[in-house]
Amino acid sequence: MYINAPAENITVYPEWPRPSRDLLQSLAAYPPALIGDVRKRMDMMSADIRCLTPGTRLAGSVLPIQVWEGDNLAIHRGLDEAKPGDVLVISGNGATNRSVFGGILAEICLHKGVTGVIIDGAVRDIEEMNDMGLAVFARGTVPAGPSKNGPGYVGKPVACGNVVCNPGDVVIGDADGIVVIPQAELIETLQALPGQEDSERSIRTRIKEAVAS
Template identity: 55%
Template sequence: MFINVPTDNVAISENWERVDLTLLEEIAHYPVALIGDVVERMGMMASAIHHVAGKANFFGSILPVLTREGDNLAIHRALDEAQPGDVLVINGNGEVNRAVFGDLLGEVCLAKKVAAVVIDGAVRDIEELSTMGLSTFARAVNPAGPSKNGPGQIGTPVACGNVVCNPGDAIFGDRDGVIVISRHLVPTLAQKLQVQSDIESSFRERVRATLR
């Protein structure tokens, strides 16, 4: 970690696999709304979890973090485990009066090639995060900073935006919002998305033809 703080009360689970990023890149060509339609609107986070900074579009493999309200020790520790393409999905227990993420953690994310950060809680330093380009979604923005006492959990399933987020599952975001997809559904999803996209394109063409 870049901070010198004991992390004895942060539990880490390492027995999970990440989803194949090459498969996710193909899926990421489609909007979140279309992905949601294809999976019958399951896995879509509550609209309270919205884009607040950086690039709106992202995809990656979930690195889940559970932290106490207004505390970000577990987030610091989680970044030691982060791999390129990971998305930090943080259950901050919906606390909106203390931010658990800001530009300094954003710098670490960029160094570790983290794809995005999704927080059921608050974030701060959004101007700086936007300049960095780090995709950041959160429930709220608040300038009040966090404590660093723990406890926390890393690599175990967490709730975020009313959705259970398992380690290694796929996650996608754009300006419409965020969706979580079980990694077991990923291998066949691109083909299903293409079929649905073709259906919608055909519908648009029929509508436009009536106006010619």
């Protein structure tokens, strides 16, 4: 950790398998809306969780973190477990009167190769983070800072934006919002995507032909 605080009350769960980089990159080529369509339009996070860093997209393997409302000790501890390609998926139980994430934590994320952050809660330092290129999704911003006392969990499934997120699931996000893909369903999801893309393309072709005739 880059802060000087005792973290014994943060429970860290055993390490989990992560999806391959190839699989992640292949899925990241598709927008969340199309991915949602091939997944029965299920497993998408609440519209209240927005992209706060315009122009950024997010794709990665879930590193779940549960914080005590208004406290971010578990995020500092969780970043010690982060691997390149991870996305921090943080449940703050939806509390927004205190931010649990900001520019310093964003700096650690970039240093660890974390590709994005999703928070069921609030953040601060958003202008700074806009310049850093890290994709940050949350319920909102507030300047009030957090405590660093814990307790919390790292690597235990969390509820974020109404969706259960397990360690090693894949999250894909853009300006529309976020879809969560369970790790056991990554390949079948990827295989269904070209067909869905073709069917949208053929509808567009028919629209253009009708307009032209």
